[in-house]
Each structure stands twice: as structure tokens, then as C-alpha cells.
Amino acid sequence: MLKRFFPILLSILTFLLGWDLLTRLSGIPNFILPSPLSVWSRFLRAMQDGSLLHHTAITLTEIVLGLIVGVLFATVLGYALAKSRALEKVLSPYLVASQAIPVIAIAPLLVIWLGDGILSKVVICALIVFFPVLVNTIVGVRSVPTALYDLMNSLHASRAQIFWKVEAPASLSVFLGGLRIGATLSVIGAIVGELVDAESGLGFLLQLGDFQYDTPMVFVAVFTLIALALMLYGAVRLLENKFLKWQN
Amino acid sequence: MSHAPILTIRNLSAVFQNENGGLRALDDVSFNVRPREFVCVLGPSGSGKTTLLRILAGLIPPTSGSFTFGRGRQPSIGMVFQQANLMPWRTVIENIKLPLEVNQMDEASARKKAIEMIELVGLQGFEDSLPRDLSGGMAQRVAIARALIHDPDLLLLDEPFASLDAMTRERMWTELSRIWQARQKTVIMVTHSINESLFLADRVLVLTQRPGKIKMDVAVDLPRPRKDDIRYTSNFGKLARKLRGAIE
Numbered sequence: 001m002l003k004r005f006f007p008i009l010l011s012i013l014t015f016l017l018g019w020d021l022l023t024r025l026s027g028i029p030n031f032i033l034p035s036p037l038s039v040w041s042r043f044l045r046a047m048q049d050g051s052l053l054h055h056t057a058i059t060l061t062e063i064v065l066g067l068i069v070g071v072l073f074a075t076v077l078g079y080a081l082a083k084s085r086a087l088e089k090v091l092s093p094y095l096v097a098s099q100a101i102p103v104i105a106i107a108p109l110l111v112i113w114l115g116d117g118i119l120s121k122v123v124i125c126a127l128i129v130f131f132p133v134l135v136n137t138i139v140g141v142r143s144v145p146t147a148l149y150d151l152m153n154s155l156h157a158s159r160a161q162i163f164w165k166v167e168a169p170a171s172l173s174v175f176l177g178g179l180r181i182g183a184t185l186s187v188i189g190a191i192v193g194e195l196v197d198a199e200s201g202l203g204f205l206l207q208l209g210d211f212q213y214d215t216p217m218v219f220v221a222v223f224t225l226i227a228l229a230l231m232l233y234g235a236v237r238l239l240e241n242k243f244l245k246w247q248n
Numbered sequence: 249m250s251h252a253p254i255l256t257i258r259n260l261s262a263v264f265q266n267e268n269g270g271l272r273a274l275d276d277v278s279f280n281v282r283p284r285e286f287v288c289v290l291g292p293s294g295s296g297k298t299t300l301l302r303i304l305a306g307l308i309p310p311t312s313g314s315f316t317f318g319r320g321r322q323p324s325i326g327m328v329f330q331q332a333n334l335m336p337w338r339t340v341i342e343n344i345k346l347p348l349e350v351n352q353m354d355e356a357s358a359r360k361k362a363i364e365m366i367e368l369v370g371l372q373g374f375e376d377s378l379p380r381d382l383s384g385g386m387a388q389r390v391a392i393a394r395a396l397i398h399d400p401d402l403l404l405l406d407e408p409f410a411s412l413d414a415m416t417r418e419r420m421w422t423e424l425s426r427i428w429q430a431r432q433k434t435v436i437m438v439t440h441s442i443n444e445s446l447f448l449a450d451r452v453l454v455l456t457q458r459p460g461k462i463k464m465d466v467a468v469d470l471p472r473p474r475k476d477d478i479r480y481t482s483n484f485g486k487l488a489r490k491l492r493g494a495i496e
Binding site: 145148150151152153154155156161165166244247 | 302305306307322324325326327329331333335336337338346347349350351378380398404
């Protein structure tokens with residue numbers, strides 16, 4: 001266990017040490033580049049007054065809801081597109097066009113339409129998650145070997161049996177690859193929405209810290225976001241380890 | 249063996265649409281199969297043998313003609329493909345019991361039957377192995393077990409040993425011969441190997457080059473069980489020469 005995590009621990013320690021030395025030796029003021037210790041004490045303060053947990057909970061809710069909605073739509077639509085070339089022909093121009101618009105550009109619109117509450121963030125999050133999951137669902141379902149369809153059809157299997165016994169397990173690996181990208185992007189989606197306009201959430205905290213020259217707070221928010229992204233990434237990894245054991 | 253035919257194939261033709269109007273794969277093929285008969289369909293590549301098998305398996309409809317199964321209903325099919333065509337995410341035993349799952353047999357009985365099949369094909373000790381850990385011959389044994397487990401009316405074999413090396417292939421002939429004697433199934437096997445067909449079959453049908461027509465219908469009256477050295481008998485040689493002459 002210790003052996004496995006030793007390299008990563010060492011690299012984190014080196015990073016922190018380097019950062020600390022930089023702040024000490026360069027004379028950069030604290031409000032521009034705070035030292036690791038001042039970020040740490042700001043973190044403890046934000047934990048004590050409950051503000052960090054409160055805002056993290058809000059952002060996490062947006063992310064999770066956005067992920068669920070985005071993945072649900074992407075999976076259903078992706079499956080339909082994988083199965084129907086005609087549908088793909090009709091819809092793919094729209095889908096590609098939708099990807100040409102950066103989410104950041106339409107985020108203000110969504111906030112105007114849906115309000116500055118949690119809904120607009122969930123939608124932005126879902127939009128940014130949607131595409132990678134969609135593409136990987138299509139690729140995954142299309143990659144199912146036709147010979148396995150032949151096998152199932154020779155056994156007179158039903159549509160549902162073909163889906164659950166062949167299509168779902170065969171495409172799972174590629175699908176989870178898409179989910180891994182989507183999960184990381186979902187954090188960006190929530191923050192983009194919060195930066196446009198929000199009363200709470202880590203994006204709000206980020207902006208608040210910025211306005212007040214509370215740079216250690218900005219760092220605390222950024223590190224929390226990194227932790228969230230790593231956690232989501234790790235969750236997908238766990239799913240992969242559980243369901244894709246046969247691959248490695 | 250002078251039973252009424254269990255499978256009657258009448259004037260079967262298959263045309264595939266392509267740019268030049270259509271590719272005629274099978275042309276007016278008619279024959280009967282008696283219960284528990286082992287029929288080999290022998291022909292050069294591109295003679296429509298696989299097409300014939302796929303029609304009988306219900307995977308593609310014939311362009312014209314018909315086939316009726318003796319008991320007046322759709323026959324249950326066990327099919328073995330050129331590649332083992334196993335599901336890589338399923339263990340050996342899970343792969344073998346797939347047809348029973350499709351037939352919604354309860355888990356305990358399915359497992360019991362699967363263990364019987366594993367013994368029949370001699371894969372004890374590999375129940376929980378994944379396909380990637382099996383050799384080609386072992387994988388094909390799993391495929392044979394899977395094709396037999398639901399006690400199908402008709403066993404369809406599509407060059408099942410074509411991808412194996414010569415030594416393994418000949419060992420598999422003996423194996424299949426033994427399994428067939430134990431199970432007494434009606435078998436239609438497609439092959440382009442004269443030795444294979446004479447070693448295994450009661451009857452060999454020779455197809456012509458595309459479009460496939462039946463050119464010759466030869467009864468193989470070699471005694472069973474057939475041993476390896478049957479290939480050096482004069483009767484075998486005579487039949488082999490006859491078939492060789494019939495194949496263009």
C-alpha cells in the first residue's frame with residue numbers, strides 16, 4: 001500500500017516544498033501568490049465557519065445532477081443514433097454544430113433563461129457532459145461484433161436480451177471512457193455557470209475571493225475543485241475496475 | 249436410419265443485392281436430412297456454403313425456396329462459428345450457459361447443465377477462466393459446449409476448425425465425433441476439407457462454385473467410431489478421390 005502511493009506522495013511533497021520556497025525567496029506578495037501555509041490556514045478557517053462545505057455541497061449537487069441528466073440523454077440518444085443511420089444523418093449536423101459553440105458563450109444566455117439558481121448550472125453541466133458520452137456510446141455500440149448478434153439471433157434471443165447480454169457489456173468499456181471525460185468536464189460546466197452569476201457554490205467563492213483580494217481563498221476553492229474532479233474520475237475508475245475486470 | 253426426413257430443403261436460392269444487380273450465392277438447392285444424420289456440405293470458398301447455413305439458422309431469409317423442419321415448428325439451433333465467438337467478459341461456464349439464460353432457465357439448473365457440458369468437452373478446471381486465457385482449441389470446445397447445452401434440434405457448424413492448427417484440428421475431429429456419438433444430434437457442417445468431411449460425416453454434399461448448386465451427394469459408409477488411421481484405408485481413399493474430382 002505504502003509502496004504504491006510512495007511516488008505520488010513524494011511528488012506532492014516536492015511540489016509543496018517548491019511552492020513554499022518560491023514564495024519565500026521571490027518576495028511575491030501574499031495576495032498574489034500565497035504560501036502553502038497561508039492557503040492551509042485559510043482552508044481551516046473556511047472549514048470551521050462551514051462556508052467551504054456549504055459551497056462545495058452546492059457545486060457537487062449541480063455536478064451530480066448535471067452528470068445524471070447529461071449521461072442519461074447522451075446514452076439514450078447515442079444508442080438510438082448507433083442503431084439508426086437515418087437518424088444519425090438527420091441529427092448529426094445539429095450535434096456537430098452544437099459542439100462548435102463553446103459552452104462559455106451560451107452560459108450567460110442559459111443563466112438569463114433559467115435564472116441564477118441551481119437549474120442553469122445543472123443544464124450547463126449536462127450540456128458539457130453530453131457530447132463525449134454521446135460519441136463514446138455510439139462508438140461503443142457500433143463496436144459490438146456482428147458475430148455476437150448472429151449468435152444471439154441463432155438462439156432466438158429477444159431485443160432486450162441482446163441489449164443486456166451483448167450490447168451493454170460489449171460497449172461498456174468505451175462508454176466508461178466517455179464517462180471519465182464527461183465526469184471531469186462536468187466540474188468545468190458547474191464552475192462556468194457559477195462564474196456567470198451565482199449566489200453560492202465554489203465558483204461564487206472563487207469570485208468572492210477574487211473581489212476581496214483574498215487570494216488564499218481562491219486557492220482553497222481551486223484545490224477543492226481539483227479534489228472534486230479527482231473524486232469523480234476515481235469513481236468512474238472504480239466502476240471500470242468492477243465491471244471491466246475481464247480486460248486486464 | 250431410414251426415418252422420414254427431419255429437415256426438408258426445397259429449391260433454396262439466395263441473391264445478395266450489389267451494384268451489378270445481384271450476386272447469386274445459392275442456386276436451387278434441395279436436399280433432405282434424416283434425424284441424427286451428420287451432413288457435411290463441402291465446397292470451394294465462395295460456393296455459398298456459409299450462406300446456406302445462415303439461412304438454416306434463420307439469420308438471413310432465402311430469396312426463394314423454403315425449408316421445413318420435421319416437427320412443424322421453428323427448430324432450436326446450436327451454432328458454432330469459424331471463430332469461437334465467445335463473449336470475452338464471460339467466464340467459460342458463463343459462456344456455456346448463455347443459451348439457457350436466453351431460454352430463461354433457472355440459474356441452478358443452468359449451472360448444473362453447464363458443468364455436465366464442461367465434462368463432455370473435457371474442460372474441467374477451466375470453468376472460471378476467461379476466453380483470453382484459452383487456446384484456440386479450448387475456445388472452440390467451449391463454443392461446441394455452448395451450441396449443445398440447450399439440446400438443440402439442429403447443430404450447425406460453420407467451418408468450426410478452420411482457424412485451428414493442423415494438429416489441434418485433427419484432435420478436434422475425434423472429439424467432435426465422440427461428442428456427436430454421445431449426443432446423437434442432427435448436424436449440418438460446412439467445410440472445405442475433404443478429410444474433415446469424410447472423418448465426420450454420414451453424408452457429404454458437394455457444392456459447385458458460385459452460385460452454389462448441389463453437384464454430388466455421397467454417402468460415407470465408413471464404420472464408426474472412426475479412428476485416426478481410417479484415413480489410410482482404401483475405402484477412405486476412394487471416397488476422397490471421388491470428392492476431390494467433384495470439387496472444381
